[in-house]
Amino acid sequence: MSGTYGLYVVRQTGIHRLHPLTKLVYVLVCLLIGWLIPGVWSPYIVLLIGVVPVALIARVLPEVIKNTIKTAIPFAISLIIVQGLFWTGGTIVRQLGPFSLKAEGLLFAIRGTGRIILAVSGFLLLNYTTRSDELMLALSQKGLPNSISYVVLSTLQVIPRFQRKANTILDAQRSRGLETEGSYLIRMRALMPLVVPLLLGSIVDIEERAIALEVRAFSREGAKTSLLVLHDTRFQRAIRWLLMLGAMAVIGWRFYLWLAPRLA
Amino acid sequence: MERLKRDFSTISLAMIPIAIAINIAVGQIVKALRLPLYLDSIGTVFVGAVAGPWVGALTGLLSNIIWAIIFGDVTNTVPYAPVAAAIGFLAGVFSKYGWFKVWWKAVLGGAITGVVASLLSAPITFYLFGGVVGTGMDIITAAFRSQGMSMLAANFLQGLATDPLDKAISFLIVYLILRALPDRYIDRFSRAEDVR
Amino acid sequence: MIRLDRVSYSYPRATSPALNDLSVDIPAGQFCAVIGANGAGKSTLCSALAGFVPHFYRGRLTGTVEVAGIDIAASSLAELAGTVGLVFSNPFNQITGARFSVRDEVAFGLENMGVPRAEMETRIDYILQFAGLAGLAERPPFALSGGQQQRLAIASVLVMRPRVLVLDEPTSQLDPVGSREVFTVLRDLAATDEATVVLAEQKLEWVAAFADRVLVLHEGRLVADGLPGDILASPDLQRYGLEPTRYTRAARAAQAAGLRPEGDTLPVTLEQAAEFFA
Numbered sequence: 072m073s074g075t076y077g078l079y080v081v082r083q084t085g086i087h088r089l090h091p092l093t094k095l096v097y098v099l100v101c102l103l104i105g106w107l108i109p110g111v112w113s114p115y116i117v118l119l120i121g122v123v124p125v126a127l128i129a130r131v132l133p134e135v136i137k138n139t140i141k142t143a144i145p146f147a148i149s150l151i152i153v154q155g156l157f158w159t160g161g162t163i164v165r166q167l168g169p170f171s172l173k174a175e176g177l178l179f180a181i182r183g184t185g186r187i188i189l190a191v192s193g194f195l196l197l198n199y200t201t202r203s204d205e206l207m208l209a210l211s212q213k214g215l216p217n218s219i220s221y222v223v224l225s226t227l228q229v230i231p232r233f234q235r236k237a238n239t240i241l242d243a244q245r246s247r248g249l250e251t252e253g254s255y256l257i258r259m260r261a262l263m264p265l266v267v268p269l270l271l272g273s274i275v276d277i278e279e280r281a282i283a284l285e286v287r288a289f290s291r292e293g294a295k296t297s298l299l300v301l302h303d304t305r306f307q308r309a310i311r312w313l314l315m316l317g318a319m320a321v322i323g324w325r326f327y328l329w330l331a332p333r334l335a
Numbered sequence: 336m337e338r339l340k341r342d343f344s345t346i347s348l349a350m351i352p353i354a355i356a357i358n359i360a361v362g363q364i365v366k367a368l369r370l371p372l373y374l375d376s377i378g379t380v381f382v383g384a385v386a387g388p389w390v391g392a393l394t395g396l397l398s399n400i401i402w403a404i405i406f407g408d409v410t411n412t413v414p415y416a417p418v419a420a421a422i423g424f425l426a427g428v429f430s431k432y433g434w435f436k437v438w439w440k441a442v443l444g445g446a447i448t449g450v451v452a453s454l455l456s457a458p459i460t461f462y463l464f465g466g467v468v469g470t471g472m473d474i475i476t477a478a479f480r481s482q483g484m485s486m487l488a489a490n491f492l493q494g495l496a497t498d499p500l501d502k503a504i505s506f507l508i509v510y511l512i513l514r515a516l517p518d519r520y521i522d523r524f525s526r527a528e529d530v531r
Numbered sequence: 532m533i534r535l536d537r538v539s540y541s542y543p544r545a546t547s548p549a550l551n552d553l554s555v556d557i558p559a560g561q562f563c564a565v566i567g568a569n570g571a572g573k574s575t576l577c578s579a580l581a582g583f584v585p586h587f588y589r590g591r592l593t594g595t596v597e598v599a600g601i602d603i604a605a606s607s608l609a610e611l612a613g614t615v616g617l618v619f620s621n622p623f624n625q626i627t628g629a630r631f632s633v634r635d636e637v638a639f640g641l642e643n644m645g646v647p648r649a650e651m652e653t654r655i656d657y658i659l660q661f662a663g664l665a666g667l668a669e670r671p672p673f674a675l676s677g678g679q680q681q682r683l684a685i686a687s688v689l690v691m692r693p694r695v696l697v698l699d700e701p702t703s704q705l706d707p708v709g710s711r712e713v714f715t716v717l718r719d720l721a722a723t724d725e726a727t728v729v730l731a732e733q734k735l736e737w738v739a740a741f742a743d744r745v746l747v748l749h750e751g752r753l754v755a756d757g758l759p760g761d762i763l764a765s766p767d768l769q770r771y772g773l774e775p776t777r778y779t780r781a782a783r784a785a786q787a788a789g790l791r792p793e794g795d796t797l798p799v800t801l802e803q804a805a806e807f808f809a
């Protein structure tokens with residue numbers, strides 16, 4: 072969790088300079104293809120062809136890898152245990168005490184892990200290379216209400232302050248001798264004095280924040296302008312259309328695969 | 336339509352960022368206390384109670400999306416955004432029928448919301464993530480599985496082990512906050528008459 | 532520019548009025564300070580000028596509040612934005628957070644008003660310079676100090692070119708350094724003679740330094756109205772729960788001790804004090 076722009080990593084690369092929608096559509100299409108095309112290894116193939124090279128060009132590959140692994144490992148472990156060991160029926164590849172590892176379950180776990188890795192890395196790639204204010208502006212230009220854009224961006228900046236506040240309250244209550252250790256019941260009882268001041272204080276803030284917004288013509292109807300400018304090119308627009316057409320073709324094909332045996 | 340416009344007033348919109356920040360900050364405190372709860376939807380429930388189901392739903396939805404951006408993790412966040420939206424929505428519905436005026440009704444409303452949340456989460460966990468959530472909770476799923484239960488049912492029961500209690504406590508905390516706040520701060524919200 | 536005619540107002544659940552039969556005229560270009568003890572009604576008056584009383588707080592308003600020819604009660608907050616600017620105490624709450632740099636934060640109001648981009652640029656450049664924020668233009672707003680954030684709040688409102696600027700104790704949550712920064716900006720504003728400003732303030736030293744006129748509120752009523760020198764040196768001040776400035780207090784002590792003749796005009800600023808004791 073870094074400063075202002077959410078996860079954005081400042082780099083001067085062509086990927087960073089792309090129009091936010093180009094990156095958004097690209098990542099979504101990668102996810103869609105990786106998840107929909109049958110086969111245990113398809114998410115990994117899309118990952119290697121679609122995500123890794125772009126992350127490399129954008130010079131965020133180490134960050135992408137590090138944080139993807141952090142999220143994916145617990146999933147992989149859970150999948151291997153829950154699916155690999157508890158697959159009903161299936162071919163036993165190895166006996167582990169009372170449990171047996173099943174081939175089908177293992178393949179399922181591999182595919183599931185691949186899907187998660189693809190989703191996490193694609194999401195990170197988008198966020199590392201795209202400022203959230205630019206992404207929200209691009210979406211507003213496509214018809215997302217301005218108020219949603221306000222909410223998202225404002226939340227991103229307000230949160231670090233609240234996290235600090237939460238830590239301050241925790242420390243203050245601890246130093247006043249409030250039990251934050253001990254049995255569940257004791258810690259449960261510690262919860263209220265921690266949470267209530269945080270909530271009451273911030274709910275009182277809401278009124279002033281609303282007034283400040285009104286002063287800045289927030290609820291004024293009519294056309295709005297923007298100081299920020301996004302650079303789009305005809306080439307990028309064409310790419311976005313092609314990607315979306317490709318995605319639709321994959322969806323259609325997948326649907327056909329699903330439907331054909333049912334009609335036969 | 337008129338009602339909806341009033342629900343999405345400037346004060347509601349100013350409240351959503353604060354509510355989401357509360358979700359995350361309280362979630363963080365609960366984690367620091369190592370409680371077997373999340374309590375990461377208190378802000379959402381509050382918004383639903385004072386600004387109605389639709390603003391509550393929007394808060395839940397955006398909360399999960401923003402959680403993903405802040406912590407860089409899409410897995411346990413974005414896919415469950417509809418569940419978070421449902422929690423905010425239900426808080427709004429219960430509030431409409433005056434359930435935030437009586438403590439035990441708030442607790443009951445929270446418990447029901449928790450059951451609905453487990454029902455909605457299970458298929459997401461099952462179809463998207465092969466039945467796991469990547470946390471210690473998966474042990475519960477594995478235990479039900481080893482009893483020969485179907486994966487979907489195991490996912491539902493795994494949710495049921497925490498969600499109703501978690502949401503009941505969240506609703507109760509919101510009830511207490513609503514009692515503690517001076518009327519003049521609640522007056523400002525579009526559904527103030529429902530919670531007082 | 533501002534005309535209040537027999538204005539009374541009560542908050543929704545209040546038993547007594549927060550403003551009680553207030554009438555006052557403030558001409559264009561005047562820098563008018565409003566002083567009064569806690570709960571005297573300063574903030575309520577500020578809210579009434581900006582339309583939040585009654586449009587936001589609801590409650591009962593009687594009489595007329597007119598700003599720049601607009602009848603506040605008959606107008607709406609969306610219309611009033613840009614006509615009346617309001618700045619209040621808490622800097623954090625005034626920053627929208629929806630913009631990631633000081634420059635973009637200042638632009639927020641202009642964007643909502645649909646001001647063309649080129650014009651935005653010139654107006655923002657000018658106002659950042661004026662508020663002493665030019666060097667911080669690219670910084671994230673929440674990374675600024677309290678005094679800087681408050682100057683940002685003032686700049687963000689001024690850039691919309693309101694006909695009237697209303698400030699409600701803009702330094703009460705700042706440290707002395709931050710307060711001084713903000714007052715420096717206000718002094719520059721007072722010096723332009725173009726801006727019509729209403730400033731609710733408890734720090735009387737500053738009021739004395741640059742206000743053209745002082746209004747005293749007490750329990751919702753206007754109890755005094757005049758030049759800073761007359762009002763702040765008046766012996767009535769304490770009756771309204773206000774402390775005279777340290778210069779006035781020192782001068783009074785000097786008179787009481789017989790060091791200075793009774794009847795001399797009492798000083799309210801440092802300069803006047805220097806003269807008084809010379």
Ligand SMILES: Nc1ncnc2c1ncn2[C@@H]1O[C@H](COP(=O)(O)OP(=O)(O)OP(=O)(O)O)[C@@H](O)[C@H]1O
Nearest residue numbers: 519542545549567568569570571572573574575576
């Ligand atoms: N939102 C509100 N709802 C109800 N009563 C209010 C509200 N705000 C202020 N009041 C009451 O109205 C009266 C005037 O308050 P106001 O805030 O205008 O005073 P003030 O001069 O600004 O005081 P301070 O120096 O404390 O800021 C007080 O009695 C106060 O309790």
Ligand SMILES: [Mg+2]
Nearest residue numbers: 573574575699
């Ligand atoms: Mg006040």
